Amino acid sequence: MMPTTSAAPSSSPAAPIRETVRVELGDRSYDILIGTGLLDDPAAWAGLPKAQTAMIVTNTTVGPLYAARLQAALVPHYARVLTVELPDGEAFKDAATLERIYAALLGATCDRKTVLFALGGGVVGDMTGFAAACYMRGVPFVQVPTTLLSQVDSSVGGKTAINHPLGKNMIGAFYQPVRVICDLDTLDTLPERELSAGLAEVIKYGPIADADFLAWIEANIEPLRARDKTALAQAVKRSCQIKAQVVGCDERESGLRAILNFGHTFGHAIEAGLGYGEWLHGEAVGCGMVMAADLSARLGLMPAEFVARVRGLCERAGLPVVGPALGAERYLQLMQIDKKSEGGEIRFVVIDRLGSARMQGAPEAMVREVLAAHCAA
Amino acid sequence: MMPTTSAAPSSSPAAPIRETVRVELGDRSYDILIGTGLLDDPAAWAGLPKAQTAMIVTNTTVGPLYAARLQAALVPHYARVLTVELPDGEAFKDAATLERIYAALLGATCDRKTVLFALGGGVVGDMTGFAAACYMRGVPFVQVPTTLLSQVDSSVGGKTAINHPLGKNMIGAFYQPVRVICDLDTLDTLPERELSAGLAEVIKYGPIADADFLAWIEANIEPLRARDKTALAQAVKRSCQIKAQVVGCDERESGLRAILNFGHTFGHAIEAGLGYGEWLHGEAVGCGMVMAADLSARLGLMPAEFVARVRGLCERAGLPVVGPALGAERYLQLMQIDKKSEGGEIRFVVIDRLGSARMQGAPEAMVREVLAAHCAA
Known part of the structure; x- marks a missing residue:
């Protein structure tokens, strides 16, 4: 047993951990990268779909902690890196919050190549994935899960959804990310x-x-x-x-x-x-x-x-x-x-x-x- | 040239026309049936996905003309045949009207096998298809286009969508119907x-x-x-x-x-x-x-x-x-x-x-x- 308490936010003291799990789904196959210090590792962000614009979707809790570092990782690859911050919590996993993502995309004239990045837990991942599935009938998206639950569950398998007043996850889509990047260091800030x-x-x-x-x-x-x-x-x-x-x-x-x-x-x-x-x-x-x-x-x-x-x-x-x-x-x-x-x-x-x-x-x-x-x- | 004016609503006087066009899309392939008198032909409605419930989605113009006949065609196959009538027109092809479909489905405790039937023109088809794509992450749907435009265009190819205040067809999905049934007799009532x-x-x-x-x-x-x-x-x-x-x-x-x-x-x-x-x-x-x-x-x-x-x-x-x-x-x-x-x-x-x-x-x-x-x- 080797307990690790919060490392410095931008680096991991020990030798970096690098694991990859391949999800085999034919032409929708993708890699899950698991490791320490991934937010700051250029290799993790190379080879994603090319586009003019990247849109980071995050929430008011995770955004202040990690959005700037994700932004820095993406700037070499996209001419514009935009961020939309959603209210935090399952209570906001609904049609009204989804609409905020659409409005941000359309307000910035984002085209159908725009790549979405879901930075946060399962709620952010589910909503970003569903927004990606539906925006202009589908744009690519990358999961950057920052909770243990989303790293082991919602980031794998392409189930995206929002809740409806009459039921949980009732409105959604099966839509696969192009990559999942699980930076274990982000779990240091998890309650x-x-x-x-x-x-x-x-x-x-x-x-x-x-x-x-x-x-x-x-x-x-x-x-x-x-x-x-x-x-x-x-x-x-x-x-x-x-x-x-x-x-x-x-x-x-x-x-x-x-x-x-x-x-x-x-x-x-x-x-x-x-x-x-x-x-x-x-x-x-x-x-x-x-x-x-x-x-x-x-x-x-x-x-x-x-x-x-x-x-x-x-x-x-x-x-x-x-x-x-x-x-x-x-x-x-x-x-x-x-x-x-x-x-x-x-x-x-x-x-x-x-x-x-x-x-x-x-x-x-x-x-x-x-x-x-x-x-x- | 053989002009045909409005036939009796429930039958076609001449020998029935029967054409089929196959849309080849691997495991999402489907048939387009084109003909006269199809609403009343049991053969057109056989072999669709089995379920407890069928939901007819139509509008206030087409519903009164044809919903009862579609209902009669479906009753032999589904224990419940429900109908939801939407306001007519492109102006209503929006998130609020889509929500009415979801509310009808959830209000009737429709499960993930429920089959949706889009009875109407392109607006009904686009919205029903998108609702089918998203309801519980996807239920089967059948297109029953009653306008010439939807018979030759929106019923083929699986493009579904709603409009957004900032752009037309901006929110949608590629989602294929399991069958398209084009009854040419329904064109008799088309303005x-x-x-x-x-x-x-x-x-x-x-x-x-x-x-x-x-x-x-x-x-x-x-x-x-x-x-x-x-x-x-x-x-x-x-x-x-x-x-x-x-x-x-x-x-x-x-x-x-x-x-x-x-x-x-x-x-x-x-x-x-x-x-x-x-x-x-x-x-x-x-x-x-x-x-x-x-x-x-x-x-x-x-x-x-x-x-x-x-x-x-x-x-x-x-x-x-x-x-x-x-x-x-x-x-x-x-x-x-x-x-x-x-x-x-x-x-x-x-x-x-x-x-x-x-x-x-x-x-x-x-x-x-x-x-x-x-x-x-």
Whole structure:
């Protein structure tokens, strides 16, 4: 264990870490660069699509920290580098904020070659990606995720979206970035709570795809929480590899890809029920994984020990493991409208053996038992 | 010549016409069915994607005429057939109207298998296609175009979009329908002016791709304006074939496909300058083609006779051939923001020989000459 506290903002003291994960999607394939000091490494920014204009999309929290350095990295490649700063938070992942990106692009007469750069977490990435998918029917975009959650989750796989008053991520597109650049140094400024939320998605990849990785996370949860760069690089790399493999087999989520939503059906209900932004997405997913693990056990697929193991690891990661007291009716109603509900039946991602997941329906009575066991009264 | 006036709404008196044009786009290939009486022919509606719910998107003009018959055609295949009626007109092709489609879908708890049916002209088709592209990141949709323009143009090629206050079709997606069903009988209720607007796009395919087709249109312009079904079937079929061939070579408009925009750079400026909806899209394109033909002549690519020929045919089709008096500065400014402007240079689709088009820049002074020659003072 080698805890690293905040390095000087523009350099990394140790030997730089350089990892690459390739996402294979035919002519939409791209690289995920993972490392330290990437914002200041010219090699990371070479070879991107050429254009007159680059537009950095960021938010009021991340912009002041990193936009100037990204700007400096892009100036050698684009005649104009513009920045649009959005309000920070899931509550602003909506049509009105999306419109601000369009207005900035059109106001600056940006053409269809303009390259967008998403500098921030999942909300910035989802909105920038969706804006890129739709602006003039598609312009290239680059993800520069600055949260652990977006580095291991939303930056991989091309799912972009905004929320709708009637449901989360209801309006969006499958649209791939041309590159993802994960500078691990940006995680130094991440609040503790958001680091934990990111770890929820890291943990997820264990039960659904890799029992050894689950054991590795259990052995390395302290270095990860202490932001040890070597541990983080390994966690981000393995998470991206697993997600890239799943997405490569099922880009448009017709089947296999749904396993990435382990914990998400319960989790989305928590987020929607409390109002977006009350719990962080990763927190809701962490708690949702505990519920989904319990459902797997009640369905007879996994032993009771598995539930304790998932709950224990989530707790050590600093995640909440007791759902809010929304009432079972409200949970069921919210899960019904969730987009994984097809033809009226609620389907869940369940674990059928360690490292393997599948979609399955469950009797409503059993879902109520799970909710009763894991939600506050 | 066999003029056919409005047939009984639910049947066609003559032997039914059946033509099919295949659009080859790999796993996004689809058929365009062209014929009479298709709304009432069960064969036209068989084999579409299965789902619990079908949603007909139409407008307040077309809905009362044909929605009930489309509903009847779909009821055997879907447990629920819902309808959402939008206000009619280009002025409503915006984010607010798009939101009405999303609200209808979410309000009815429509899932990600829901099939959308666009019943109407280009505006309904563009908005329904874009809504289908984005709703839950993509649901299937079927085009049922009821105007000549949408049958020969917007129903083929997967370009969907809405307008933005700062530009036409600026926000959209390339998204293919699973089928297009062109019932020629629906053209019986089309206002004269809209029939002419559709003929503008039919005429377009001659100069850019098929000299023989241009001659055929010149020989058949009266039967076409009289809505002779045999002539219309031929015009729609050949137009769709040409467009399908171009789109098949260049789905995402990286090069060749741009030739389909012959007349559109000038045309979009007319539409935007007057305010969307003042002139019909096809009217603006018709007038724009005369200007683009003149530009081709001034560039030395075509003889002066060609300009007279395009203008003459547009006049016989009932189209305006003199542009509105916006002033040259305004025209140039509007063409600058048009999405075919890349890196600041305005590029035009020009004809280099009959049946062949290419993209080319032109000196500003020459563009001003064209505007002076073809616009009202």
